[in-house]
Amino acid sequence: MNRMPAITRSLLIGLLACLAGALIIGGAYDLAGARTTFLLLLPLAAMVLLLAHWMAAHRRRLGGLARQFRFGVIVVVGSILASVWIAAYAMFLSHHDAVVVSVMATVIGVVALRVGEIVSRGVTSDVESLRDGLEAVGGGSRDTVVEVGGDDELAQLADSINAMIARLGAEEASREEADAARRRLVASVSHDLRTPLASLRLLVESIEDGVATGQTRDRYISQLRVHVSVLTGLVDDLFELSRIEAGDIAWTMSRIELDALVGDMVEAMRTEADTRGVRVEADLPENRLLAEANPEKVQRVLFNLIQNAIRHTPADGSVTVRARSSSGEVEVEVTDQGTGIAPDDRPHVFEPFYRGGTDSSRTTEGAGLGLAISRAIVEAHGGRIWLESSGSGTRMRFTLRSPVPG
Ligand SMILES: Nc1ncnc2c1ncn2[C@@H]1O[C@H](COP(=O)(O)OP(=O)(O)OP(=O)(O)O)[C@@H](O)[C@H]1O
Ligand SMILES: [Mg+2]
Structure with a gap:
């Protein structure tokens, strides 16, 4: 049944309903009435059901949820009125009865419209909360909590959105933390390289200018060696740290x-x-x-x-x-x-x-x-x-x- 296209399923349901109606009338009154009922109601049922499918396919043109619901009620009440007048035309109902049933159906239709409005108000406000929450998240807020009034599919959607916002916030915080750590690292590296490099430059300049001679020159050269080995150690350490942190581990255990x-x-x-x-x-x-x-x-x-x-x-x-x-x-x-x-x-x-x-x-x-x-x-x-x-x-x-x- 689930594999059947929705339109075919609707038409089948309409056909079965008309058949059932005709059987009831046939059993209670006469076969001719049953046949007339079936032949008159079947096109009406098919038309109303096709209209409902058209509505579902063109929801976009109908506007908001409240309007869609209103349209649905109008179709249903319209079909009741049409069926009453078809029955009157086929002489099952007197003109008086048809008017009474029509007025009742219209009044119920108006009440149904109002009921729809009241019920859809909660759904509409939940949808608006979801929209506002998503807009706030899109605008950069990460402490938004979407709250809805019901305990339905929209509430499940709100829960998923809240979980997503929390995840986004946590990811952003850890990204910011990593960025700050990287900036601190770059600042520290530059500082730690600059200090020995400045000493190296001074020592090299003293040797080049001939300011340092004899034993002083030898001492400067050995200091140069120390600075170079400190720098080499620093660069090696940094390289090792970045390789391990990047998961580039080629050791054998x-x-x-x-x-x-x-x-x-x-x-x-x-x-x-x-x-x-x-x-x-x-x-x-x-x-x-x-x-x-x-x-x-x-x-x-x-x-x-x-x-x-x-x-x-x-x-x-x-x-x-x-x-x-x-x-x-x-x-x-x-x-x-x-x-x-x-x-x-x-x-x-x-x-x-x-x-x-x-x-x-x-x-x-x-x-x-x-x-x-x-x-x-x-x-x-x-x-x-x-x-x-x-x-x-x-x-x-x-x-x-x-x-x-x-
Ligand atoms: N045993 C310790 N006693 C006191 N302070 C310590 C001790 N071990 C580490 N620290 C503190 O932790 C800091 C970081 O230690 P870490 O070994 O990472 O760096 P470092 O010893 O300063 O330099 P490096 O290890 O690169 O030569 C040190 O600067 C020191 O302040
Ligand atoms: Mg140490």
Whole structure:
């Protein structure tokens, strides 16, 4: 039945209704009356139904919902009047009865028009709310909430529109946040490149002008080398960070012995720690600690965290690197006895180029990329890195996945 074209279905319904009417009249009165009823009503029913299809196809010409409904009522009341007068013509009704039924049908028609107006008012106002809401969204508003009075298809539409507005707002906010972060990054990069480049220019000019000679010249050349290596490190770090963040990860993951890796890294950092009078020690479990990771990248994370800890710990203080397994993961913690990170800085330390502390307390050694790179590496491994709260000093933790057994 559903496959049948709508017009055919309407005509079939009209035909069945006329047949039923004719059968009732045939049963109650006579067969001739039944045949007349059928033959007179069938073209009327077909005409009215075709008119309704025409209306549906040309809704645009009929204007608003209220007008469409009014037109529908007029067609229905018109068809009732026509059928009454057809019946009168066929002598089923007296002239008096036909007038009475016509007046009743007209009065009911007028009442139906008013009822339609009242009912369609709610629908119209909901449609207007939807239109106003969409116009507001189109105009840039993202806190619009479309409210409708009913609990019908229009209410479902309003719910979908509200969900869409919320999604748009969230997407725009995160895009704006990303844009602001990119602008901050560009500003920081320019600043961090400009400072060593200015020193480089001064040194080169002094050497070129012959101002620096002998030992001074040699010292300037070694300073030049330091600036060049700082710049190279900065550009390499930036490149690495942007590659990881873009998902361009070409590392191979393997089953690594994390305890051995941590032990080796602590040994490798001992010289730098000794120069500053800082003790550095590894606190490792007795048994092997396996992780699914890329060893060079994990070394990089460990290096960044231990270097930070050593840099911020005063002489005679100590740095501890602890590793252990924890509910299907492995967890590494780097604790130091330094000044700690100020509450205002804590939410930002993983942002690229963020250097905490005050200008005077800030170490001049870093670009503020170490923790950003560490976070990118750890997250690319499917792990987490965070700043654990600690009474004094700083406590950094990160996790890596344990290898799947077997
Ligand atoms: N162990 C720590 N103790 C105190 N502050 C820290 C510690 N680790 C990080 N921070 C703070 O977080 C900031 C960001 O650290 P991050 O490692 O990203 O940059 P950086 O060490 O300044 O430079 P880079 O690592 O690029 O050489 C640091 O500037 C510092 O203020
Ligand atoms: Mg660092």
